[in-house]
Amino acid sequence: MQWKHMCKPHAFTVHYVQRMKKHRWRCKAVTFWCSDEVLCCHWLQALNDLLEQQTWRPKHLLVYINPYGGKKKGKQIYENKVAPLFSLASISTEVIVTEYANHARDNLYEVNLEKYDGIVCVGGDGMFSEVLHGLIGRVQKDADVDQNNPKVPLSRCNMRIGIIPAGSTDCVCFATVGINDPVTSALHIILGDCQPLDVSSVHHKNMFLKYSVSLLGYGFYGDVLKGSEKNRWLGPARYDFSGFKTFLSHRYYEGTVCFQPAKWAVGSPRDKVCCTFGCYICRQSSKQLEEQQRVKTNGLESNEKENWTVVKGKFMAINAANMSCACPRSPRGLSPAAHLADGTADLILVRKCSRLDFLRHLIRHTTSNNDQFDFPFVDVHRIKSFQFTPKHFDEEDTESTDLGIIGKKNFAQICTDHPSCGCNQLNSVWNCDGETLEQTALEMRVHCQLIKLFARGIEESQKQEDDTNPSRV
Numbered sequence: 001m002q003w004k005h006m007c008k009p010h011a012f013t014v015h016y017v018q019r020m021k022k023h024r025w026r027c028k029a030v031t032f033w034c035s036d037e038v039l040c041c042h043w044l045q046a047l048n049d050l051l052e053q054q055t056w057r058p059k060h061l062l063v064y065i066n067p068y069g070g071k072k073k074g075k076q077i078y079e080n081k082v083a084p085l086f087s088l089a090s091i092s093t094e095v096i097v098t099e100y101a102n103h104a105r106d107n108l109y110e111v112n113l114e115k116y117d118g119i120v121c122v123g124g125d126g127m128f129s130e131v132l133h134g135l136i137g138r139v140q141k142d143a144d145v146d147q148n149n150p151k152v153p154l155s156r157c158n159m160r161i162g163i164i165p166a167g168s169t170d171c172v173c174f175a176t177v178g179i180n181d182p183v184t185s186a187l188h189i190i191l192g193d194c195q196p197l198d199v200s201s202v203h204h205k206n207m208f209l210k211y212s213v214s215l216l217g218y219g220f221y222g223d224v225l226k227g228s229e230k231n232r233w234l235g236p237a238r239y240d241f242s243g244f245k246t247f248l249s250h251r252y253y254e255g256t257v258c259f260q261p262a263k264w265a266v267g268s269p270r271d272k273v274c275c276t277f278g279c280y281i282c283r284q285s286s287k288q289l290e291e292q293q294r295v296k297t298n299g300l301e302s303n304e305k306e307n308w309t310v311v312k313g314k315f316m317a318i319n320a321a322n323m324s325c326a327c328p329r330s331p332r333g334l335s336p337a338a339h340l341a342d343g344t345a346d347l348i349l350v351r352k353c354s355r356l357d358f359l360r361h362l363i364r365h366t367t368s369n370n371d372q373f374d375f376p377f378v379d380v381h382r383i384k385s386f387q388f389t390p391k392h393f394d395e396e397d398t399e400s401t402d403l404g405i406i407g408k409k410n411f412a413q414i415c416t417d418h419p420s421c422g423c424n425q426l427n428s429v430w431n432c433d434g435e436t437l438e439q440t441a442l443e444m445r446v447h448c449q450l451i452k453l454f455a456r457g458i459e460e461s462q463k464q465e466d467d468t469n470p471s472r473v
């Protein structure tokens with residue numbers, strides 16, 4: 001071999017990314033040897049020049065670690081798997097290990113963001129939600145935008161967020177990268193990938209409650225989350241335990257849902273066209289939305305209040321999915337054809353049904369082929385906004401809730417028709433990206449591509465994509 005004949009060999013090592021099975025990426029290395037020192041230096045110089053030209057790659061990152069998320073391994077995961085890769089890629093970091101809930105959110109209001117090319121959060125969906133609220137809130141504050149106004153157009157955030165999965169569900173990571181793997185996510189950050197993401201704002205009358213990027217769910221998923229909090233010590237298994245109990249309790253909730261269909265959007269929730277890398281539906285839908293907004297500001301379109309659809313009923317679950325919500329428990333997600341950046345959400349209404357039917361619906365989330373919407377008690381709509389008013393809510397709520405469409409009604413009924421559970425629980429709670437909301441009456445509105453992630457969406461599987469014949473990025 002050539003290196004055996006070199007008397008004074010010179011060498012350099014190139015680290016690169018290799019695609020493995022199931023969207024997993026790994027860092028590999030190849031060393032180049034050369035007997036001529038000048039030639040070796042030229043190669044090094046040329047490669048460094050090429051790297052310098054890649055201005056989309058981050059150089060300075062602000063990292064928040066939740067040491068208590070998931071199996072409490074956030075710090076370990078970051079130190080052992082992520083930090084060595086960042087240092088290999090010459091990325092400097094400022095690391096903050098959070099000391100209390102909302103530490104990261106509050107810190108983002110104070111920190112000098114100009115020093116950084118991106119923010120990294122190590123934790124689950126709850127931790128991501130904290131960082132999301134800190135960043136969006138900070139950008140609105142700097143731009144003097146009032147977050148309490150549900151109709152106000154929000155200012156876009158240009159700083160990208162990277163997610164190192166170390167939580168319990170990690171649905172945002174799974175649905176944007178295709179796998180919950182800290183090394184893969186770190187490599188997407190290093191390469192400077194960019195995936196725009198829709199964000200929904202959630203308001204109660206003129207009061208801002210939360211932002212949501214994945215699931216805003218009432219009924220089943222709200223009850224699972226509420227029940228799971230008491231058993232946090234179980235780690236990620238708390239959701240299975242609570243899910244089982246919630247399924248057995250078989251509750252339904254009454255209320256009225258009003259929604260505005262996203263008429264301009266390309267595609268529909270049951271067209272089986274999934275959101276993938278460079279998604280055509282996202283590009284086309286966001287373009288058409290922009291065009292519609294331009295027409296509206298020119299005063300060419302009538303009042304948007306006209307386009308509301310009203311559904312009144314008894315619901316097992318009301319789910320608004322901004323993205324597929326795929327996760328290891330449900331590899332295709334709650335709405336497999338929902339899109340990351342099309343400016344819409346899929347509203348899934350699961351009406352009162354038998355226990356067996358609800359189980360059949362749930363089981364379809366875990367399999368790859370069956371359509372979970374193909375039931376007479378399930379409806380799904382692609383929407384740009386919706387409002388919900390529960391049938392039963394207290395005096396205080398009645399006074400403060402006037403969402404314009406539904407209006408005030410007599411809600412002081414006592415629940416008489418919950419024979420199956422014998423409960424006195426009239427209302428569920430909302431699960432907003434893994435956080436419960438206090439208010440039940442709310443309105444949600446999708447903001448197209450409000451934030452950006454260090455991700456690229458799900459790459460379509462290639463035939464050669466396996467461990468024996470991996471492809472390079």
Ligand SMILES: CCCCCCCCCCCCC/C=C/[C@@H](O)[C@H](COP(=O)(O)O)NC(=O)CCCCC
Pocket residue numbers: 124125126127167168169170171214215221224225239240243325327329330333334362363365366431432433434435
């Ligand atoms: C009989 C088998 C039934 C299996 C049904 C499986 C359906 C799973 C769909 C899961 C959708 C998840 C949407 C994401 C929610 C997360 O934001 C939230 C918080 O995550 P984290 O902060 O990382 O803990 N997770 C949940 O609300 C858990 C839902 C689990 C439902 C069983």
Ligand SMILES: Nc1ncnc2c1ncn2[C@@H]1O[C@H](COP(=O)(O)OP(=O)(O)O)[C@@H](O)[C@H]1O
Pocket residue numbers: 065066067068069070071097098099100101102103122123124125126127128130166167168169170434
């Ligand atoms: N140092 C901390 N102590 C307690 N709670 C924290 C801390 N840092 C973040 N949190 C909160 O922990 C919650 C859950 O975090 P997350 O990382 O999503 O884990 P999990 O996926 O297990 O729910 C989030 O709501 C977040 O605000």
Ligand SMILES: [Ca+2]
Pocket residue numbers: 198322323338339340341342343344345
């Ligand atoms: Ca969307």
